[in-house]
Amino acid sequence: MKHTLRDASGVDHVPAGGTVRIVSLVPSLTELLFALGLGPQIVGRTGFCTAPAEAVRDLPKVGGTKDVNLDRLRALAPTHVVVNIDENTRETVEAMRAFVPHIVVTHPCAPEDNFALYALLGSIFGRQSQAAALGDALRAALDEVARTAWPVRQVIYCIWQDPWMTVSRDTYISRMLALVNWQTWPASDADLAACGGGNCVRPPAPGTRYPAFRWQGDVVQATDLILLSTEPYRFTEQHCDALERQTGTPVALIDGAMVSxxxxxAIEGVRALAAFARAWS
Known part of the structure; x- marks a missing residue:
C-alpha cells in the first residue's frame, strides 16, 4: 500500500495535532495550502509566494526560496515547513531541522504526481476531503486533454538567457508539455553532448535537468516552436520578436506559472496549456 504520509525524502509523517503553524517556502505550495483551506494555519512565506494575492499580503516573509532568512523563520516558531527539492537548498533544509519539528519535502516531477501531493498534504493537515476534490478536478482536466489527438511538435522551452537555459525531459515542465505532444529539446544527455565543440556554454554534466546552451543551426532546424517562459526569467514579447528574427523559427511567450x-x-494549468497548444496548432 502506498504511504500517503511519506514525503519525497522518504520521511514518514504523522497527522498534525495541537497548534499547527505552517511556513511554505515554495510559491505553488503556498497556493495549494490555501486551496486546501489551511489559511489560518499559515504563518510565513517567501517573498516569491504571491498567490493567492489577498490572502498572502499580510503574511511575514522569510526571504527567498534559496536564501531563506533562518532567524526570521525561527522567530515564527513553525511546527511545519513545506519545501521542494528543486526550489530549496539542501543546506537550508538541514539547518532548519535543528529547530523545525516537521519538514515536509516535496518533489512532483509530472502532472500526475499532484495526486500524491494533494494526498500527502491533505493527510498531514486533516484536509482529506479538500484534497480529494482537487484530485477529481485534476483528473477531469487530464482526461479532457487526453481526448485530443495532439500532433507531435518539437519545442525548446527557455527559462533563462545569459546564459540561455532550457529544461530536460525529466522535469515537470517537459512532462506538462508532453500532455499536448510537445517534445522538448534536449531529448537526452546525448543531445547535450552533441552540442559540444565550443557551441555550448559549458560542457553539460550527465543528468543536467536545466542545461545551458547556445543557439546553433542543427538545434534550431529541428525545432518547430521556441517557447519563452514568463518565469523565472521575465521574458517579454520583445524577446520573442528578437529571437524569432535571430533564429527564423516561430517564438511564443508562454505563462510559466501555468506550465511549471x-x-x-496544475488544474488550471493543464486546461490553459491545451488552449495555448490549440492556438499554435
Missing part, C-alpha cells in the same frame, strides 16, 4: 506550478495551479 504544481499543486492546485
Amino acid at each position: 506550478w504544481y499543486g492546485s495551479r
Whole structure:
C-alpha cells in the first residue's frame, strides 16, 4: 500500500495535532495550502509566494526560496515547513531541522504526481476531503486533454538567457508539455553532448535537468516552436520578436506559472496549456 504520509525524502509523517503553524517556502505550495483551506494555519512565506494575492499580503516573509532568512523563520516558531527539492537548498533544509519539528519535502516531477501531493498534504493537515476534490478536478482536466489527438511538435522551452537555459525531459515542465505532444529539446544527455565543440556554454554534466546552451543551426532546424517562459526569467514579447528574427523559427511567450506550478495551479494549468497548444496548432 502506498504511504500517503511519506514525503519525497522518504520521511514518514504523522497527522498534525495541537497548534499547527505552517511556513511554505515554495510559491505553488503556498497556493495549494490555501486551496486546501489551511489559511489560518499559515504563518510565513517567501517573498516569491504571491498567490493567492489577498490572502498572502499580510503574511511575514522569510526571504527567498534559496536564501531563506533562518532567524526570521525561527522567530515564527513553525511546527511545519513545506519545501521542494528543486526550489530549496539542501543546506537550508538541514539547518532548519535543528529547530523545525516537521519538514515536509516535496518533489512532483509530472502532472500526475499532484495526486500524491494533494494526498500527502491533505493527510498531514486533516484536509482529506479538500484534497480529494482537487484530485477529481485534476483528473477531469487530464482526461479532457487526453481526448485530443495532439500532433507531435518539437519545442525548446527557455527559462533563462545569459546564459540561455532550457529544461530536460525529466522535469515537470517537459512532462506538462508532453500532455499536448510537445517534445522538448534536449531529448537526452546525448543531445547535450552533441552540442559540444565550443557551441555550448559549458560542457553539460550527465543528468543536467536545466542545461545551458547556445543557439546553433542543427538545434534550431529541428525545432518547430521556441517557447519563452514568463518565469523565472521575465521574458517579454520583445524577446520573442528578437529571437524569432535571430533564429527564423516561430517564438511564443508562454505563462510559466501555468506550465511549471504544481499543486492546485496544475488544474488550471493543464486546461490553459491545451488552449495555448490549440492556438499554435
